[in-house]
């Protein structure tokens with residue numbers, strides 16, 4: 239790897255190969271496509287052209303990297319060059335208050351402040367522990383709802399239950415735990431609507447000055463969605479501010495810091511002012527969105543594999559039983575999770591085989607540079623093929639099979655537990671790696687282990703009679719099951 243700033247090396251000026259396109263029109267057409275449409279095309283191109291492929295999307299080249307060693311060189315070894323985000327498309331810019339959130343924020347002091355605030359105030363292990371009562375509360379609701387449904391004798395379609403549970407957890411961490419189910423559902427409806435409609439607004443980004451006239455109804459719809467979001471979130475933000483100002487909250491014993499509390503006093507480092515209400519709405523909705531569909535998707539894929547492969551489910555249950563003994567009425571406590579290595583292996587295998595996102599969020603380079611022998615221009619967009627890295631047959635034997643046992647062979651990982659951060663070497667990267675790695679990796683793993691573990695400990699999960707579980711994928715905001723999981727669920731205590 240050479241940096242173009244180094245005077246001793248003469249840099250190549252050749253971009254990684256890609257398909258030829260019509261100038262301007264071709265570039266604009268890509269803009270209307272979602273990543274999900276692009277993925278299979280990229281795979282075909284890479285099989286012919288090699289581990290790096292360029293597409294001309296919009297005004298700048300977009301480079302896609304399939305190779306895990308190149309990903310490590312870029313994101314870990316040269317993180318300072320590869321950690322910026324591209325300028326947001328107009329619709330995203332509008333919904334993020336000019337990219338003033340963590341995931342789309344420019345690599346600089348505001349992003350650093352927001353990311354550090356989230357990781358040190360909310361995602362710190364001790365703080366995560368302080369939300370354990372919320373997890374227990376949500377687990378009870380989830381288990382009860384699943385059992386209620388299964389008693390009707392109908393197959394239980396689990397997805398909406400999983401999503402609601404994951405959403406409740408994040409709402410409680412974000413706004414404190416005094417919210418009713420009804421309030422939570424109201425927020426869920428609005429945020430979901432925004433997420434599901436995002437693709438339909440792609441067309442507005444092709445020449446916004448024209449689309450503002452031609453598609454003004456669509457633009458109005460987008461304005462309304464942002465307004466609806468403010469209408470549900472602002473009252474919660476104001477209530478928390480009021481409690482803070484009156485310092486009421488700290489007087490009660492059960493006060494738990496919420497994400498929104500940490501945002502109220504933060505000061506924008508360049509502008510030297512506090513975040514305004516619209517910006518806090520953007521930041522809180524980012525927190526809810528970033529964690530709900532990702533974790534829900536992972537949860538569904540993992541449970542689907544446990545239904546599809548009863549032997550794996552049974553092995554997991556036996557291992558849980560060896561820790562829990564005859565305490566059938568108890569749930570698995572968070573401290574006990576680490577005593578169940580097979581549970582961790584099941585979760586890791588789920589994330590490897592079915593990463594919720596098949597790409598990371600787009601990165602932008604801050605300097606002209608060279609990767610894999612090709613030129614990567616300053617301000618170029620670069621992305622990494624997450625799914626393909628986890629399915630690399632050079633790293634993973636029989637990569638498309640679901641085999642949690644592969645994560646128990648610590649010899650394969652230098653005698654240590656598997657390192658998901660890829661700091662030494664990337665073998666898979668469902669959370670990204672480097673400076674933009676998902677800051678909630680630890681929280682997401684805890685949620686997956688706690689909920690999968692307890693759902694298997696309490697209930698036996700079976701496919702519906704005559705039904706086989708299809709692992710076909712469908713591309714939504716994340717890559718989900720094309721046929722959502724339906725299962726027969728029975729109480730293990732009553733078998």
Ligand code: HEM
Nearest residue numbers: 340341528529532533536598599668669670674676678682
């Ligand atoms: C299984 C669950 C999850 C998966 C697989 C996942 C995956 C990812 C990935 C791939 C990225 C992009 C990395 C990159 O651009 O290089 C990311 C970023 C991010 N994730 Fe997650 N995530 C999960 C859960 C969560 C949760 C629960 C939260 C919050 C509570 C969260 C908050 C974020 C944020 C704020 C970013 C932006 C980081 C930045 O740009 O600096 N994620 N995540």
